Amino acid sequence: MPTSPLVTLSDGRAIPQLGLGVYKVSDSEATDAAAHALETGYRHIDTAAFYENERGVGQAIRASDVPRHEVFVTSKVWQSDHGYDETRRAFDTSLEKLGFDYLDLYLIHWPAPRQNRYVETWRALESLKADGVVRSIGVSNFHPHHLERLAQEGGETPVVNQVELHPWLQQAEVRKYDAAHSIATEAWSPLARGRILDDPTLAALAAKHGRSAAQIVLRWQLDLGNIVIPKSITPERIRENIDVFDFALDDDDRARIAALDSGQRTGKDPDDLG
Template sequence: MQLSPKYELNNGVKIDVLGYGVYKVPAEECLDLVSTALDAGYRTVDTAALYGNEEGVGAAINHSIAAGTPREELFVTSKVWNTEQGYASTLAAFASSMERLGLDYLDMYLIHWPCPAQDLFIPTYKALETLYHQGRVRAIGVSNFEEPHLRQLLEAVDVVPAVNQIELHPWLTQTKLRAVHAELGIATQAWSPLSRGTILDDPVLLEIAGLHGRSVAQIVLRWHVQSGHLVIPKASSAQRIAENLAVFDFILDASEMSRINAMDKGQRAGSHPSEVN
């Protein structure tokens, strides 16, 4: 069994550097795939209300606990969806997520998108702070926030987000936003770390993968790890699930890291935060 190294968030809570993401994992497959990931050594699972598979995630987590895995070794993240933003509605959304997950507490809860046109992310985050202070969530954070959203948020709240989960991969390296995270003490967590697969035929990555005898996905995930990102790749087969976690036994040299960093072209596989409301 391969285990990911841990990363200490800004409040001292530890999370796996590499976890398992379940975006677009069908609800009926989620129990089996998350169980497969947990058996392979994953300890962090990332879901969201939007994904419609919190029940499967919770069932897999509870099965693992029943089989002897201590709850404190597992880390579960979920997110409040855009239509539930606002203080009271966020608290209600959290309660619904917890009922679906079947857990006593959540390890991390995020605002899924800033939705600036709604102008509700501050009261939404204040609801997250309430949950955090009540001990119902071990860490809170945001997802898809740009620098202006982060700075506006930090002027109005007390708890600095533990993470900002953003689209991040070699075609979208987010250098400026990552520097803002470093300045503010916010961890960068990459969603779509493989650009939804569109990056896997890139000739630079194919060449580096050949030199290491690794898959392109492993090269990209290793680049994330060495860049200091937290990362949550999705995989839909036992082979890929295991392969994605097997990236801690080799190193990319400085030249290879530079070549991958130079691939940035600002190309998104998902939506831009300013377009989501």
């Protein structure tokens, strides 16, 4: 059974480098997907209040034979709950739905810059960590200028920045900033919502290695040092996505994938949402 390597975050805690994403699937689908993932060797599940499936994720983990402390669980506060008090209430709701007494990682889902409240929200995350109900805190979809503002006005540095990242959107500037400030970069939509998998370059690399295009991209992500959370509710794909630790890309392979960078997003630009 494959097991993911661990990445040590700047706060000293370890996160499995490959996990399962459950973006916008139903509670029942999230329960089934998370249960299968845990059986397959995953020990990292990423959910969010906005996905409306925290209850399903928690149910799968509580019903599993895998002890709670062996599963790294992430959730996120949505932009409608920005603000200090609002964020703390949103966190309490998330924790109740999950059925846990602590969360491994809590993220600000989007900076929502037009609201101009993400610094208040960050202070709420710091307070939740100080209270011991969150082990690690971070952000999602933050550009370097959002992170710079936190550095100037906040206290702690986020341990994770989760951003859209795939061969079409390689986020060199974000990754460079994150690395310079000991922030781990985590990739959501690591397969560009599946849209990139028919790319001829990836197809050629898949044929070369006897792997799927998805496995080629996930191996590339891991080689970059990214944490990666491919979404799937299909048992075969959940199994395939974690089966990427027994082959290697070479420098030519990585150069060919690097050439696919076009800046193309599948989601919103963080400055345009909220």
